[in-house]
Amino acid sequence: MARRQQRPGLLFVLPAIVLFGLFFAYPLIASLWQSFFATRGGTTTFVGVDQYARLFSDPLIAKSLGTAAILLVIQVPLMMCLAVGLAYLLNQSWLKFRTGFRVLYFLPAVTTLVAYSVVFRVMLATDGGAVNQIIGLLGVAPIDWLNNETWARVALIASITWRWTGYNMVIILAGLQAIPEELYEAARIDGAGRWAIFSKIVLPQLRPVLLFTGVTSTIGALQLFDENFILTGGGPNNATLTPVLYLYEVGFRQFDFGYASAIAWLLVILTAVISLIQFRLTREKP
Template identity: 60%
Template sequence: MAAPSTLGRPRTPVRTPPAARGGRRRPRPAGWIFAGPAAVLFTLFFAYPLGASLLQSFTSEDAGTTRWAGLGQYRRMIDDPAFLESLSNTGLILAVQVPVMIGLALAVAVLLNQSWLRFRGTWRAVYFLPAVTTLVAYAVVFQVLLKTDGGLVNQLLGAIGLGPVDWLNSPAWARVSLIVSLTWRWTGYNAVILLAGLQTIGKEQYEAASIDGAGTLTTYVRVILPQLRPVVLFCFVTSTIGTLQLFDENYVLTRGGPDDATLTPVVYLYKVGFQQLDFGYAAAIAWAVVALTGAVSLVQYLVFGREHR
């Protein structure tokens, strides 16, 4: 049977999509319905507070009246010894705690990546557990452990004939206590990230290095570490950001003391804003921390990430 002829029949015109004709595609109402709540929440709880705090950093309170101060609050920080002390404390923590923590995390990651290690999944979970502990809870635990009178650490020191240490009331030992607590909590977190990087390196890399006569240490230094450079950079940057925003641990342990030995910019911001009620200056400190965080992260990227740009 022959197919019916289509000659003489009017053809249905084919419509060209607006995008193909160079016109703009109209947004569909369904898209706005789904995106609208998220956009409203973003504006109310992020964009508006962010803009308001930036504007507030250029104002000051004078006898209950808000007046425009320009860059006065930022110039005030330059001559504020407490703020400069908080920057010095943060720099010390960055210089000591972050490299030590990343080094320990790398050693743990290498250990957890060994094929001869039994119960590797269990060990990984154990090392990662401190990272899921709430900040305040673990800081309170360290506060109890490091008590001068009756603390477990001093009891252990006494058992081996060493005198008690005033961990939280001595400026030097308070810094040590804070660094130890931070290292305990975040080493496992960074170790898991570095472990993920190690597992992307094929076994043939190790075998090729072994054939060339490289020992274990040489293999890791010359072959493995260069390939882990982006992961190590990520750990350094995130750890730096966390240190510059440090608040919970040192506030619970020492309230920023003694003698401002563990005072950080965020703790100082809290004291200025919520104890002294100087919100304009507190907002300026917050934006100074944002600028400092961005600058330090950029320097780290330029120094350590040049080969991967």
């Protein structure tokens, strides 16, 4: 009887299982298998772990991982701090037009990646770009945003932060609204100030939300492709080259799918390790 009762449920989940197998499990296993092969002269041969050994001697891998590290160290913390600050501000009862501000800050998250990247590319153009025109009014010389290594990274960080801060803000705001009002009242009765309430009540209560947004932001930084592909194409001098963009270059321009699969699995391992570290660092102490 128990098996008979389970059959309808299995039938309902069967489409999801089939889709998961076709579009996630099979490509994952196939890419791992392909990473052990190389195609030379039209012939595919088994090379073992040679593709993975090649990763350690590839300067572009190091360059792309360096860009990803810059994003993880600078862009992700900057975006998280802005998201927490905006969410905390928009959660205050004294603030007027809170709904309008929430919609305004969330609007970038609903724009398409390609559209906003193109807009930023036009705005950051060296000649005639809106940003250079504005800073020119202040007496600042035009900046070659997209053709200078340092400024290209700054432009990339600014564009990503603009796009995703509102998205994380909404998630953190939902976490703030789930904090019981009694905790705030008890803290005020005990004489706690605003900073004490924020550091001793708000942040600890937001730990699961911050963990979620931190992990997803980390994954997004490691998988960055659209913005730098459109803004700079990975340049100048590979200054904004990311692992996924390099994977695209290797797989779909050089047609070296074995090595591209090895790069993909390198990303899988890095993402898992960094996410595990974040889980360990943010978990509640017993």
